[in-house]
Amino acid sequence: MSSASKALELLSLFSKAKPEIGLSEMCRLANRDKATTYRHLQVLEKAGFVEQIVTSKNYRLGPALLQLGRMREATVPRTAGAESAIATLAEKTGETVHVTVLSGLTLFALMSRESLRHSTRAVIDITTFPLHATASGICAVTFGPDELFAEACDNFKAFTDLTPMTAEALETLIVTARTSGIGRSIGRFEKEINSLSAPIFDQTGQFAGAVSVASVASRFTPELEDTIKTELITASREITKSWGGVIPSAIEKAWSGAMSSHQELDTSS
Amino acid sequence: MSSASKALELLSLFSKAKPEIGLSEMCRLANRDKATTYRHLQVLEKAGFVEQIVTSKNYRLGPALLQLGRMREATVPRTAGAESAIATLAEKTGETVHVTVLSGLTLFALMSRESLRHSTRAVIDITTFPLHATASGICAVTFGPDELFAEACDNFKAFTDLTPMTAEALETLIVTARTSGIGRSIGRFEKEINSLSAPIFDQTGQFAGAVSVASVASRFTPELEDTIKTELITASREITKSWGGVIPSAIEKAWSGAMSSHQELDTSS
DNA sequence: GTGGTCGGTTCATATACTGAACCAGTGTTG
DNA sequence: CAACACTGGTTCAGTATATGAACCGACCAC
Numbered sequence: 282m283s284s285a286s287k288a289l290e291l292l293s294l295f296s297k298a299k300p301e302i303g304l305s306e307m308c309r310l311a312n313r314d315k316a317t318t319y320r321h322l323q324v325l326e327k328a329g330f331v332e333q334i335v336t337s338k339n340y341r342l343g344p345a346l347l348q349l350g351r352m353r354e355a356t357v358p359r360t361a362g363a364e365s366a367i368a369t370l371a372e373k374t375g376e377t378v379h380v381t382v383l384s385g386l387t388l389f390a391l392m393s394r395e396s397l398r399h400s401t402r403a404v405i406d407i408t409t410f411p412l413h414a415t416a417s418g419i420c421a422v423t424f425g426p427d428e429l430f431a432e433a434c435d436n437f438k439a440f441t442d443l444t445p446m447t448a449e450a451l452e453t454l455i456v457t458a459r460t461s462g463i464g465r466s467i468g469r470f471e472k473e474i475n476s477l478s479a480p481i482f483d484q485t486g487q488f489a490g491a492v493s494v495a496s497v498a499s500r501f502t503p504e505l506e507d508t509i510k511t512e513l514i515t516a517s518r519e520i521t522k523s524w525g526g527v528i529p530s531a532i533e534k535a536w537s538g539a540m541s542s543h544q545e546l547d548t549s550s
Numbered sequence: 551m552s553s554a555s556k557a558l559e560l561l562s563l564f565s566k567a568k569p570e571i572g573l574s575e576m577c578r579l580a581n582r583d584k585a586t587t588y589r590h591l592q593v594l595e596k597a598g599f600v601e602q603i604v605t606s607k608n609y610r611l612g613p614a615l616l617q618l619g620r621m622r623e624a625t626v627p628r629t630a631g632a633e634s635a636i637a638t639l640a641e642k643t644g645e646t647v648h649v650t651v652l653s654g655l656t657l658f659a660l661m662s663r664e665s666l667r668h669s670t671r672a673v674i675d676i677t678t679f680p681l682h683a684t685a686s687g688i689c690a691v692t693f694g695p696d697e698l699f700a701e702a703c704d705n706f707k708a709f710t711d712l713t714p715m716t717a718e719a720l721e722t723l724i725v726t727a728r729t730s731g732i733g734r735s736i737g738r739f740e741k742e743i744n745s746l747s748a749p750i751f752d753q754t755g756q757f758a759g760a761v762s763v764a765s766v767a768s769r770f771t772p773e774l775e776d777t778i779k780t781e782l783i784t785a786s787r788e789i790t791k792s793w794g795g796v797i798p799s800a801i802e803k804a805w806s807g808a809m810s811s812h813q814e815l816d817t818s819s
Numbered sequence: 820g821t822g823g824t825c826g827g828t829t830c831a832t833a834t835a836c837t838g839a840a841c842c843a844g845t846g847t848t849g
Numbered sequence: 850c851a852a853c854a855c856t857g858g859t860t861c862a863g864t865a866t867a868t869g870a871a872c873c874g875a876c877c878a879c
Contacts, residue, residue: 282835283835283836284835286838303826304825304826304827305824305825305826315826315827316827316829319826319827319828338825338826436832
């Protein structure tokens with residue numbers, strides 16, 4: 282592993298819960314030597330990626346990230362085009378919404394929104410979404426580039442006892458997603474959290490990301506699932522449009538098929 | 551120079567004018583070997599700091615920067631508290647406004663705002679402000695930690711023929727800034743661009759950054775300069791307050807002194 | 820005083836980075 | 850069509866650069 286990646290890894294140790302970290306603690310978190318970690322932090326500080334708080338000697342994320350983030354959004358406007366869609370999605374479903382973007386072989390969290398309707402809600406605070414264990418990840422593997430399947434298989438990790446751990450198990454989920462146009466994760470990333478996800482496409486016609494809704498299992502009724510699916514599709518269409526893409530006809534077809542079949546189930550139940 | 555810094559340096563090659571860069575071009579810009587640059591880009595891509603555009607093979611800034619930028623703003627709210635102040639500052643002066651933040655020994659651009667009043671306006675699109683050649687930089691050296699003076703002296707670079715190039719020349723500017731509480735740069739960074747700047751402080755009582763107004767020399771009358779100073783002081787007070795700091799009494803005193811003396815000049819002219 | 824932290828530094832060791840030379844692919848050009 | 854000038858990407862020997870155990874001084878609790 283390159284020294285540069287090791288340095289960059291340190292940045293991902295910061296979180297809402299841990300916005301500032303001291304040297305020793307960072308060594309423990311990163312499981313690395315103190316001297317090495319210190320040098321890495323020096324490099325990051327010189328580049329403005331972290332800054333040291335004068336009083337506490339702790340480190341926190343630096344100002345250069347703001348500029349770079351702004352420049353990223355200026356060159357590839359993603360959040361701007363998704364904001365209104367996820368607002369209405371959270372509003373209509375009453376659940377937590379996530380938008381992810383695919384970059385290379387990694388599915389990154391782009392933004393999220395929690396509905397205020399319920400006091401208990403799904404909170405998923407991660408920076409990259411595991412491909413095999415999340416609804417968004419299943420979407421990526423299903424509708425994204427083929428290499429993602431191998432990538433997913435190389436990174437099987439059991440988050441719950443429902444997490445798929447074999448290529449065959451994953452394949453099953455993919456088939457379901459392909460026929461319905463919707464990714465599903467039923468307690469596969471976190472116990473008691475069920476998620477549904479729809480793919481988003483960009484101007485190159487490629488899979489660009491996913492929008493997903495995470496709900497707590499106790500209120501995940503078939504009716505709610507149906508509502509979420511409908512709203513997800515609307516949101517996906519809207520975000521795809523604002524990202525300059527079009528929904529492939531195969532997926533539009535899968536959506537209409539899945540919805541009608543599901544509505545049959547619904548009326549029969 | 552560490553390999554990690556070399557990799558991070560690549561990120562600063564992106565700009566509004568050059569939002570995507572190919573491998574060969576990046577080698578030229580960074581003045582580095584192709585193999586090395588390629589490996590660095592691989593590392594950055596894996597971390598989500600850049601992404602490769604599938605069609606053109608070019609690289610652009612990646613989605614991880616958005617998350618990190620958001621998290622930085624969440625842990626240290628800086629832009630949020632400065633937004634309204636710089637809006638009114640741009641509005642009242644009709645000129646271009648910049649806010650910078652000090653991190654370590656570097657003065658980073660935080661945000662900027664251009665007034666629409668004039669068709670010609672000062673455009674300064676840099677990510678770090680040179681300490682010796684900009685009004686914000688002079689503010690930092692004057693009101694910030696002492697080490698900045700040495701740092702400034704180690705990085706003398708002639709942007710124009712007015713750029714100070716010796717410790718003595720810099721010292722003169724610092725004395726002026728200290729007595730007036732305002733940093734000044736008259737064509738020292740760019741010909742025909744004059745800037746004024748006021749320091750900002752945070753909750754630790756330290757110098758945290760600067761707010762500055764850049765104007766084109768042709769309309770930089772004593773009256774405009776006076777307006778800018780007044781509005782800068784107001785903006786600095788407002789931003790300092792929202793960043794949780796207080797203006798040191800010495801600076802408040804310098805401001806009132808400078809303003810009154812200037813108003814005398816004003817009435818006499 | 821003792822022992823536990825902490826942030827930061829040193830230096831011999833050896834690992835991982837470097838860059839010239841090399842592909843293969845894609846226009847351009849005459 | 851063949852020579853050329855570009856791409857983006859790969860290889861491998863040589864060495865520059867990263868590494869981590871041990872160390873330091875400062876701080877804190879007892």
